[in-house]
Amino acid sequence: xxxxxxxxxxxxxxxxxxxxxxxxxxxxxxxxxxxxxxxxxxxxxxxxxxxxxxxxxxxxxxxxxxxxxxxxxxxxxxxxxxxxxxxxxxxxxxxxxxxxxxxxxxxxxxxxxxxxxxxxxxxxxxxxxxxxxxxxxxxxxxxxxxxxxxxxxxxxxxxxxxxxxxxxxxxxxxxxxxxxxxxxxxxxxxxxxxxxxxxxxxxxxxxxxxxxxxxxxxxxxxxxxxxxxxxxxxxxxxxxxxxxxxxxxxxxxxxxxx
DNA sequence: AAATGCTCCAACCGCGTGCTT
DNA sequence: CAAGCACGCGGTTGGAGCATT
Numbered sequence: 126x127x128x129x130x131x132x133x134x135x136x137x138x139x140x141x142x143x144x145x146x147x148x149x150x151x152x153x154x155x156x157x158x159x160x161x162x163x164x165x166x167x168x169x170x171x172x173x174x175x176x177x178x179x180x181x182x183x184x185x186x187x188x189x190x191x192x193x194x195x196x197x198x199x200x201x202x203x204x205x206x207x208x209x210x211x212x213x214x215x216x217x218x219x220x221x222x223x224x225x226x227x228x229x230x231x232x233x234x235x236x237x238x239x240x241x242x243x244x245x246x247x248x249x250x251x252x253x254x255x256x257x258x259x260x261x262x263x264x265x266x267x268x269x270x271x272x273x274x275x276x277x278x279x280x281x282x283x284x285x286x287x288x289x290x291x292x293x294x295x296x297x298x299x300x301x302x303x304x305x306x307x308x309x310x311x312x313x314x315x316x317x318x319x320x321x322x323x324x325x326x327x328x329x330x331x332x333x334x335x336x337x338x339x340x341x342x343x344x345x346x347x348x349x350x351x352x353x354x355x356x357x358x359x360x361x362x363x364x365x366x367x368x369x370x371x372x373x374x375x376x377x378x379x380x381x382x383x
Numbered sequence: 384a385a386a387t388g389c390t391c392c393a394a395c396c397g398c399g400t401g402c403t404t
Numbered sequence: 405c406a407a408g409c410a411c412g413c414g415g416t417t418g419g420a421g422c423a424t425t
Contacts, residue, residue: 213413
């Protein structure tokens, strides 16, 4: 099938977003809502590709984004979910309220990936000569001259900043008050039905308070098709996953037994 | 203090998929 | 049914800033 370019590339800004662009995009989405990404730049008056706008919104401007360091609980959860789901970053992100797939992917590539497989090709690539060589030779189109590009680099910080006041964070605080440091326990917010991604439905059915619940409440309804099962069976999932805390039902759903 | 190397993350790119025409 | 469109996803890259020499 022929594919048209996502947008006309001529005259569009690329690279870092300026504060002004951020403001325009935020204002537009606040008043018109998300979606229609292709037409959004034109309507909002942005010299950006729709894709770029979408990415900027989803990864940075969205009000419910949680910024700051990944907590140990989140890290644990990421590792577990990665064992379970592989590189399905969006699915994993759906289990971590306020975290974006991009952020988790970056975190994995820079931290967890290294730790779990220290001699990986990825690390060799990132640390090896190929990268430094690329840096000097592979030149892309120079970025346009922005008046002031916003470097949105997240600084290291010891505390998390919650942008949205109505965003309930994982019941971290609740749990820290108790002795529950069980490594098998998923942060309960991770079970919130925040995201439901098509075929890989990992629908956490849990009470909205995210605290109480029976087994049926906690059922992770893996709506897995044949292909996905064969993928799972063919992978090292059953070797790498301890499955402690997870029970497999005959209907294919997996629920935690803690 | 300067040069060089490395890390991290925002942003880009290309592809797959579902929906619409 | 095929073609085109729109969106979402995962992999990759660029470059600022930090660390080391």
